[in-house]
Amino acid sequence: MSSPSDESTGSFWEKISSLSVIVFFIISYLTYYLLFVVKKPRLACRDKKFKNFLLEYCPILHEKFKPTFWCFESRAQTIMRAILKSSPRVSYESELVLLPDGGQLLLDWFDNSESEFKDVRTRPTILLLPGLTGTSNESYITHLVHQAAQHGYRSVVFHNRGMKTQLLTPKTYCAANVEDLAYVVNLLKERFPEAPFIGAGISLGGMILFNYLAKLGDQCKLEAGMCISVAWNVFESVLEIEKPGLNRHVLNRTLAKGLVNHVKSNMALFDNQLEDIDHVLQLLRCSQAICEIDQPTIPAEEAEQNDNIAIVITSHGGHIGFMEGLLPRHESYMDRLFSQYVKAVFTHGQQHLKQD
Numbered sequence: 347m348s349s350p351s352d353e354s355t356g357s358f359w360e361k362i363s364s365l366s367v368i369v370f371f372i373i374s375y376l377t378y379y380l381l382f383v384v385k386k387p388r389l390a391c392r393d394k395k396f397k398n399f400l401l402e403y404c405p406i407l408h409e410k411f412k413p414t415f416w417c418f419e420s421r422a423q424t425i426m427r428a429i430l431k432s433s434p435r436v437s438y439e440s441e442l443v444l445l446p447d448g449g450q451l452l453l454d455w456f457d458n459s460e461s462e463f464k465d466v467r468t469r470p471t472i473l474l475l476p477g478l479t480g481t482s483n484e485s486y487i488t489h490l491v492h493q494a495a496q497h498g499y500r501s502v503v504f505h506n507r508g509m510k511t512q513l514l515t516p517k518t519y520c521a522a523n524v525e526d527l528a529y530v531v532n533l534l535k536e537r538f539p540e541a542p543f544i545g546a547g548i549s550l551g552g553m554i555l556f557n558y559l560a561k562l563g564d565q566c567k568l569e570a571g572m573c574i575s576v577a578w579n580v581f582e583s584v585l586e587i588e589k590p591g592l593n594r595h596v597l598n599r600t601l602a603k604g605l606v607n608h609v610k611s612n613m614a615l616f617d618n619q620l621e622d623i624d625h626v627l628q629l630l631r632c633s634q635a636i637c638e639i640d641q642p643t644i645p646a647e648e649a650e651q652n653d654n655i656a657i658v659i660t661s662h663g664g665h666i667g668f669m670e671g672l673l674p675r676h677e678s679y680m681d682r683l684f685s686q687y688v689k690a691v692f693t694h695g696q697q698h699l700k701q702d
Contacts (some may be wrong), residue, residue, distance in 0.1 A: 390649040391656035403690030423664030434487040454482040461498035475551025493685040521553035552576035
């Protein structure tokens with residue numbers, strides 16, 4: 347038999363034991379986070395002048411990236427960003443651009459009339475390219491526009507054909523085709539020949555921008571470019587998103603649904619172009635070949651052999667997900683790096699990067 351005091355004593359030690367387990371778990375989790383998660387980003391760049399320029403004018407590169415401690419895993423960062431991220435209010439002025447082949451696309455302008463750069467002819471301008479089926483209303487775009495506005499810069503959001511406007515031709519868009527982007531860049535430079543321009547692309551937009559920079563080379567009319575969360579190796583990315591689990595059932599299906607809706611809204615244009623439109627839609631619904639989520643292969647070694655590229659690699663983070671802080675609703679590591687980079691190029695780039 348046991349007395350009431352024995353029972354209370356046993357209950358006390360059970361509580362102590364449970365508390366010890368919880369404390370041990372918390373200490374272990376925080377120790378892992380501080381030792382293996384919180385790290386400085388890796389900067390891969392062969393050109394010493396460019397590398398030193400980035401290190402001097404982008405102080406964030408000297409900081410340790412501290413992702414939100416309760417969701418630092420890549421897929422958690424990707425999903426929670428979409429759920430938690432705030433979206434600054436931005437009032438755009440839209441411009442419809444008619445393309446040489448009869449197509450059209452939309453540009454959303456944030457001219458930043460409050461800018462310290464009073465002359466609109468020379469106001470520094472950033473051309474932003476959203477991701478797959480993305481528009482100027484995406485939270486990751488409005489945050490970049492907000493960051494640019496704080497420096498007095500003008501922003502122009504480039505929409506692929508069929509995004510926020512009617513598709514007039516059966517031609518849409520892909521990462522390898524840069525004709526529409528080249529046309530728009532030329533148009534903007536003709537309109538503002540004295541204004542410096544930087545391109546910034548996110549996900550698919552980053553892939554299009556990267557291909558534009560590569561194909562145009564010396565003829566490129568942008569001062570610089572910044573590509574965020576791009577799929578460096580399309581084939582590896584396809585394999586990654588095909589794997590059973592969260593990538594396939596949440597991320598892949600979400601993107602595929604957006605593509606299906608895009609095709610459905612323009613069915614009349616595709617009827618005479620595709621032999622079996624229903625089959626195409628079925629493939630899109632079940633597609634395992636959308637290469638927009640992960641970048642399992644990052645060519646740091648290749649960057650070390652190229653004088654024109656610098657790659658910033660964080661130890662953790664998701665697709666467009668570089669959240670920091672306990673409640674990561676507002677600006678993120680990605681936004682802060684963007685802010686420092688564009689200011690560095692517009693303010694110091696001419697002096698430090700183009701001198702002999």
